[in-house]
Structure formats: C-alpha cells, structure tokens
Amino acid sequence: MMSQMAHHAMLLIVVVGVLSITTSGTPVASARRHPLDPLSAAEITAVRTAVLASRLVPARPLRFHYVGLDEPDKPDVLAYAYGYGAGGSSSRALAPRRAFVIARAGGQSHEFRVDVTNASSPSVLSHAVHRGTGFPTITLEEQFAAQALAPAYPPFADSMRSRGLRLDDVICSVLPVGWFGGAGAGARRVAKMQCFVAGATANYYARPIEGVTLVVDLDRMAVVGFRDRVAYPVPKAEGTEYRAGKAGPPLAGPAPAPGVVVQPEGRGFHIDGHVVRWANWEFHVGFDVRAGMVISLASVHDEDAGLRRRVLYRGFVSEIFVPYMDPAEEWYYRTFLDAGEFDLGLWAYPLQPGADCLANAAYLDGYSADQDGNPVKVRNVMCVFERYAGDVAWRHTESGFPSQLITEVRPDVSLVVRMVVSAGNYDYILDWEFKTSGSINFVVSLTGILEMKATSYTHADEITADAHGTLVSENTLAIYHDHYVTYHLDLDIDGTNNSFVKNIITTRRNTGNPATGGADTPRRSYWTLRREVAETEADGQVDVNAGPPADLLFVNPGKKTRMGNEVGYRLIPAGATAGSVLADDDYPQRRASYSKKQVWVTPYNKSEKWASGLYADQSTGDDSLAAWSKRNRGIRGEDIVLWYTLGLHHIPYQEDFPMMPTLSGGFELRPSNFFERNPILRTRSPSPSRGGHSPNCSRNV
Ligand SMILES: *[C@@H]1O[C@H](CO)[C@@H](O)[C@H](O)[C@H]1NC(C)=O
Ligand SMILES: *[C@@H]1O[C@H](CO)[C@@H](O)[C@H](O)[C@H]1NC(C)=O
Numbered sequence: 001m002m003s004q005m006a007h008h009a010m011l012l013i014v015v016v017g018v019l020s021i022t023t024s025g026t027p028v029a030s031a032r033r034h035p036l037d038p039l040s041a042a043e044i045t046a047v048r049t050a051v052l053a054s055r056l057v058p059a060r061p062l063r064f065h066y067v068g069l070d071e072p073d074k075p076d077v078l079a080y081a082y083g084y085g086a087g088g089s090s091s092r093a094l095a096p097r098r099a100f101v102i103a104r105a106g107g108q109s110h111e112f113r114v115d116v117t118n119a120s121s122p123s124v125l126s127h128a129v130h131r132g133t134g135f136p137t138i139t140l141e142e143q144f145a146a147q148a149l150a151p152a153y154p155p156f157a158d159s160m161r162s163r164g165l166r167l168d169d170v171i172c173s174v175l176p177v178g179w180f181g182g183a184g185a186g187a188r189r190v191a192k193m194q195c196f197v198a199g200a201t202a203n204y205y206a207r208p209i210e211g212v213t214l215v216v217d218l219d220r221m222a223v224v225g226f227r228d229r230v231a232y233p234v235p236k237a238e239g240t241e242y243r244a245g246k247a248g249p250p251l252a253g254p255a256p257a258p259g260v261v262v263q264p265e266g267r268g269f270h271i272d273g274h275v276v277r278w279a280n281w282e283f284h285v286g287f288d289v290r291a292g293m294v295i296s297l298a299s300v301h302d303e304d305a306g307l308r309r310r311v312l313y314r315g316f317v318s319e320i321f322v323p324y325m326d327p328a329e330e331w332y333y334r335t336f337l338d339a340g341e342f343d344l345g346l347w348a349y350p351l352q353p354g355a356d357c358l359a360n361a362a363y364l365d366g367y368s369a370d371q372d373g374n375p376v377k378v379r380n381v382m383c384v385f386e387r388y389a390g391d392v393a394w395r396h397t398e399s400g401f402p403s404q405l406i407t408e409v410r411p412d413v414s415l416v417v418r419m420v421v422s423a424g425n426y427d428y429i430l431d432w433e434f435k436t437s438g439s440i441n442f443v444v445s446l447t448g449i450l451e452m453k454a455t456s457y458t459h460a461d462e463i464t465a466d467a468h469g470t471l472v473s474e475n476t477l478a479i480y481h482d483h484y485v486t487y488h489l490d491l492d493i494d495g496t497n498n499s500f501v502k503n504i505i506t507t508r509r510n511t512g513n514p515a516t517g518g519a520d521t522p523r524r525s526y527w528t529l530r531r532e533v534a535e536t537e538a539d540g541q542v543d544v545n546a547g548p549p550a551d552l553l554f555v556n557p558g559k560k561t562r563m564g565n566e567v568g569y570r571l572i573p574a575g576a577t578a579g580s581v582l583a584d585d586d587y588p589q590r591r592a593s594y595s596k597k598q599v600w601v602t603p604y605n606k607s608e609k610w611a612s613g614l615y616a617d618q619s620t621g622d623d624s625l626a627a628w629s630k631r632n633r634g635i636r637g638e639d640i641v642l643w644y645t646l647g648l649h650h651i652p653y654q655e656d657f658p659m660m661p662t663l664s665g666g667f668e669l670r671p672s673n674f675f676e677r678n679p680i681l682r683t684r685s686p687s688p689s690r691g692g693h694s695p696n697c698s699r700n701v
C-alpha cells in the first residue's frame with residue numbers, strides 16, 4: 001500500500017456543510033432508515049457538530065480518524081428485519097441511530113458514541129480515552145501534509161539535488177512503521193516516507209529513490225528522522241507507462257470482438273434504499289470507511305418450504321495483511337494492514353460504468369468523514385449487476401434410452417456486488433457473487449502496480465546474493481510479498497444457534513466384518529467420515545492445507561431436514577489458501593498471527609470486528625483475532641462467526657510489470673443439507689426467442 005495523493009484530490013467530491021433541510025422542519029432522520037444503513041451526509045455532519053460542541057475533550061485541533069455507524073445490538077436489528085429476535089423487542093420500531101467516532105486530540109485517541117436519531121439535536125452518549133497500544137488509521141489529510149514536508153526539509157532537498165533530481169518531480173508515499181518491539185502504549189505516532197520520481201511517467205512506483213527514508217511525527221506533523229543510506233540508479237521511465245496512448249500503439253494481433261449485455265426485459269433486481277432483492281436472495285449493502293462494502297441480513301427464499309431463510313447476519317473484509325520479504329532498512333517494516341492502517345473504504349473510488357462493472361449495473365454511493373469531520377461523498381463506489389457468463393447451473397444428457405436423447409441445461413445467472421480498493425499501488429477487486437443455488441462466491445482479484453526496489457542489477461545473471469524479488473526491468477526488483485484478505489462472516493444458518501462441524505475424510509481398512517462397517521469382499525480400503533463438532537475456539541482454528549481432507553460446515557443443531565440431516569452451509573476454500581510462513585516470533589507475524597490459519601471461529605461479539613485490532617497502526621497483536629481466540633470460549637450451539645483468510649504468496653514475474661493483469665482467488669459458501677433438494681431444479685431455461693431477438697446468435701442444426 002502506498003499513497004497516490006494527487007488522484008484523491010481530483011476524484012473525491014467534498015460535501016461541505018450539507019445539511020438535508022426538510023421543509024416541514026422535521027428531523028432528517030425521520031426519513032425511513034434501515035437500522036444498518038450507513039451514516040448519511042447529514043448524520044456525519046451531526047456527529048461532527050456534537051463532538052466539537054462537547055466539553056469532554058477541550059483539546060484542539062481535534063481530528064476525526066473514524067466516523068461510522070455504531071450498529072444497533074443484534075437482537076434489535078433481527079427484530080426489525082424479521083419481526084423477532086433473541087430477547088429483543090418484537091416490534092419493528094426503529095432503533096436509535098448511533099455513530100462511533102475515533103478522534104485524535106491532545107496526543108490521545110478518543111472514542112465517542114453519538115446519538116444522531118434526531119440529526120438536528122445530536123448528543124454525545126459516551127467518551128473514552130484509548131490507553132492501550134496502537135493508533136487509529138492515518139488520514140488522507142495527514143498523508144498530504146506529510147508529503148509536503150519532504151521538499152521543505154533541507155537534508156532531503158540536498159539529497160535530491162546531489163542525485164540530480166528535480167524536487168517537483170518527486171512524490172513521497174506515507175508508510176506505516178509497523179511494530180518491532182519496545183514502546184507499545186508509549187510509542188510516538190510516526191510514519192515513514194519513501195520517495196519516487198514521477199516526471200515522465202504516471203507509474204512513479206516503478207522509479208523508487210532507493211535508500212532515502214524520512215520519519216514523520218504525525219501528531220506534530222514534523223520530520224523527526226532522515227536517512228540517506230545508499231544510492232542506486234533511479235530506474236528509467238521508459239516502458240513504465242500504462243495510460244492508453246502512452247503505453248505504445250494498440251495490439252495489432254487478434255482481438256476479441258466487442259460485446260454488450262442485452263437484458264430485453266430490464267434488470268432482474270431491485271434496490272430499495274440499501275436493500276437488494278434478486279431472484280431468491282435478499283440482502284442489505286452498506287458502506288463503512290474502514291471495511292468498504294458490508295453485506296448484511298442475507299437471506300434466501302426456499303421455494304419448497306415457502307419460507308425466507310437466514311444465511312448471513314453481517315459480512316465484510318476485516319483486514320488485508322501484506323508483508324514484504326526484504327529485511328533491508330528501507331523495506332523491513334513494509335508489513336501493511338491495509339484496513340487498519342489506511343481504511344479500505346477511503347481508497348475505494350468511483351467505478352467506471354461499462355468497464356469496472358457490466359453495462360447493466362446499478363451503482364451505490366458511499367459517505368465517509370474527512371479529518372475535520374465533514375462528509376465526503378464517493379459516487380458509484382459499489383455496483384450491483386446480473387452476470388450471464390455462459391456458465392451452466394446444472395445439466396444432463398441422458399443417452400441410455402435406445403430411441404431418445406434427453407438433454408436439460410440451465411444457464412447460470414448470478415448477482416455480483418463489487419467494490420474496488422485502490423490501495424496506493426495495488427488494486428483489489430472485491431466481489432460477492434450470489435447464486436440461485438444458494439451459494440455465495442467470494443472473489444478477490446489483484447491488479448495494479450507492484451512495489452519495486454531500485455537496484456544496480458540490469459540482468460538476472462548478476463544476482464549473487466538473495467535479491468528478495470524478481471528483476472522485472474533494468475535496475476528494478478519487484479519484491480516478494482504476501483496478501484492475506486480476511487473476511488468477517490457472521491453466518492446465521494436458519495437462526496443464530498450454530499455449530500462448527502468438520503466432516504473429516506478418514507481412510508479405513510476393510511475388516512471383512514459387517515458389524516464394524518466392513519464387507520466380505522476383495523476391497524481392502526475405503527474412506528468414510530469422522531464427524532467432529534467444535535467445542536471451543538481452539539477447535540475452530542483450521543489450517544486447510546494441513547491434516548486430513550475435511551468439509552468444514554456451519555450447521556444449526558436445532559434444525560433438521562425432513563431426512564433428519566442438520567441444515568448447514570459449508571466453506572469451500574479454492575486456490576488462494578496460502579498461510580503465512582514467517583517465524584512466529586517475527587514482529588509482523590505477532591501482529592497478524594491469525595494469518596497462519598485460514599479458518600477461525602469465534603463467538604459473536606459486537607466489538608470483535610477487526611482481525612488486527614481496532615487500533616492497528618503500530619499494534620502489537622494484543623487486540624487481534626488470535627488473541628481473542630486464546631480465551632477459548634465455547635462455540636458449540638452458539639451465535640458464532642467465521643473468519644476466513646484468503647492468502648496468496650506473490651512471487652512477481654515480468655508479466656506483472658509495469659501493470660499486473662488480474663490474478664484472482666476466492667472461496668464459496670455453499671448450502672449443505674440446507675435445502676431438501678436442488679433448489680433450482682424447477683427453473684426454466686430462458687427461451688432465446690423470448691423478449692426480442694439475438695442479432696448474432698447462430699447454431700448448427
Ligand atoms: C442450540 O440448539 C441446541 C439444539 O437444539 C440446544 O441444545 C442448545 O441449548 C441451543 N443453544 C442455545 C444457546 O440456545
Ligand atoms: C467482547 O470483546 C471485547 C473485545 O475483545 C472484550 O473486551 C469483551 O470481554 C468481549 N465480551 C465477551 C462477552 O466476550
């Protein structure tokens with residue numbers, strides 16, 4: 001993760017002081033709001049007003065680092081959404097609208113809870129000072145301010161001059177320092193800066209000024225450290241561009257034909273506020289500055305039972321951990337926690353219609369607060385579209401009848417909800433794909449620009465010691481690193497009472513004895529299932545690459561199918577299942593120690609949302625998923641949460657330069673004894689002639 005400040009200024013539309021005024025003078029919040037709707041611009045403004053008016057924290061300046069919905073307690077939300085809840089009121093009365101705020105003032109991190117139910121008279125409900133380790137996210141404004149310090153710092157200016165570089169061609173990135181022992185709670189809030197030469201290219205990441213590091217005190221906003229260690233040639237600008245027209249002439253060779261999506265009867269989904277209804281699915285799409293897209297209250301209609309059934313209470317990306325693998329002075333600390341140090345939602349930009357999302361997509365806007373607490377709107381930050389990808393939902397050709405061939409095929413259509421996070425150099429395309437079969441596919445596609453290091457090498461043959469990366473261009477090493485994308489998935493399979501079950505594949509010898517499951521036949525072995533129900537959090541930790549093969553399920557022990565099987569959903573990890581291979585005692589590993597296992601299961605706790613802790617910048621790991629799990633709480637027959645980490649070891653290759661083609665990984669949550677039978681058996685194939693003609697459709701007859 002690096003910063004790309006110039007683009008923020010252009011793309012974000014700052015909504016300064018917008019108060020939604022209603023003619024009758026009734027409060028803004030009286031508009032129909034779903035309890036999980038993100039804070040509106042008017043609510044963010046109300047939060048700002050209340051915090052600044054409060055006498056609890058007189059110190060100024062007061063800077064807002066997080067402003068987001070403090071969601072109502074789960075029973076209240078369930079009561080609203082489904083008309084009932086565990087212990088909650090059974091009315092659909094609107095829960096109070098509350099915000100959670102983290103602000104810095106007087107060198108301390110302050111937490112506020114603010115009631116904005118009536119946006120014209122907001123009130124601070126509580127205030128606390130964070131006394132533990134770690135700091136809130138680094139704001140955009142702090143990054144701008146830090147960047148401006150570099151050229152004005154004489155030793156830096158001298159260094160640039162001595163390297164023959166023009167100061168106005170230099171762009172610096174603000175990078176979190178990580179944690180490498182010591183201080184903890186007494187630490188200073190600092191960041192480092194590494195700089196690049198832009199000038200002739202938009203791809204300044206490819207032109208690092210290796211060896212120069214600045215340290216900035218973020219609270220005082222002053223340079224407090226400077227190192228000028230080594231000088232390598234700055235890699236050339238030639239061949240680094242990616243902008244159309246600047247990256248060279250278009251390919252002359254064979255190209256795919258242009259295509260469009262035609263939906264002659266219009267979209268098949270409906271968006272009502274933040275609630276999306278499509279085919280058998282219904283869910284709420286929210287936006288949070290830290291997590292970005294948040295999916296809540298996903299339920300699926302069961303046609304056979306005539307019921308809407310609950311699948312997921314709330315799901316979002318909790319953290320993206322990206323450790324680099326070069327121990328050098330300028331690189332050792334690059335062990336990013338993109339959500340906790342930078343905010344994923346802050347780096348999500350307007351999607352490009354027809355390119356980022358299909359032409360038939362609908363878009364949703366997002367709001368966050370700037371450092372002064374004013375609302376900032378990001379247009380088209382999420383999109384929703386139906387995907388007709390040419391895949392098959394199910395099919396069969398029956399050739400067993402002598403005089404008849406039976407073929408039944410159902411095309412697969414799914415609904416995609418998408419957000420793209422451009423975390424400085426890297427872009428993450430984050431998809432939730434809902435399928436009529438009841439499955440949810442999660443896909444992360446990586447693209448963008450690698451993090452590169454200047455070197456004296458111009459050919460791989462010159463490399464004698466470990467270079468910690470791949471030589472992707474002259475004087476340019478792309479450094480080895482990992483990506484760990486951690487999802488918080490509060491599954492509620494048919495209710496909140498769930499258990500985590502492992503169906504473990506176990507090899508058996510054929511004993512020949514029917515009493516022990518054997519048979520008097522020549523077969524020597526077979527596999528069967530050993531079913532384990534996780535009792536405590538320790539049983540909920542799984543390295544999917546270790547041990548015997550197993551299906552991992554969330555089941556509802558109180559709900560059975562007509563056949564007597566427990567209803568459930570299973571997790572299907574796919575492809576990207578890397579686990580961290582760093583030493584357990586290495587500092588970044590201690591901060592994100594959950595990255596060694598893909599699966600963790602914890603009891604639901606409203607305040608356990610962020611896998612690397614609420615205060616992730618300079619965190620020590622004491623407030624993290626692995627630390628919570630050490631309490632070893634009971635998880636059998638409880639309201640439990642699945643944490644899944646999709647991991648990739650990234651060895652860069654030359655094709656990843658200067659711009660990386662997308663590389664995807666994902667996993668699936670799939671109904672497993674949830675329905676009585678294939679829930680899409682009775683779907684019909686859309687007739688090609690229905691609702692219009694297909695101009696270029698041909699077939700051999
Ligand atoms: C969950 O369901 C099981 C089976 O019906 C029951 O024994 C258990 O007490 C329930 N747990 C809670 C917390 O209600
Ligand atoms: C909920 O989580 C917070 C933060 O980890 C913790 O302090 C609190 O004790 C937890 N509550 C329960 C009931 O486990």
Ligand SMILES: [Cu+2]
Nearest residue numbers: 446481483650
């Ligand atoms: Cu990568």
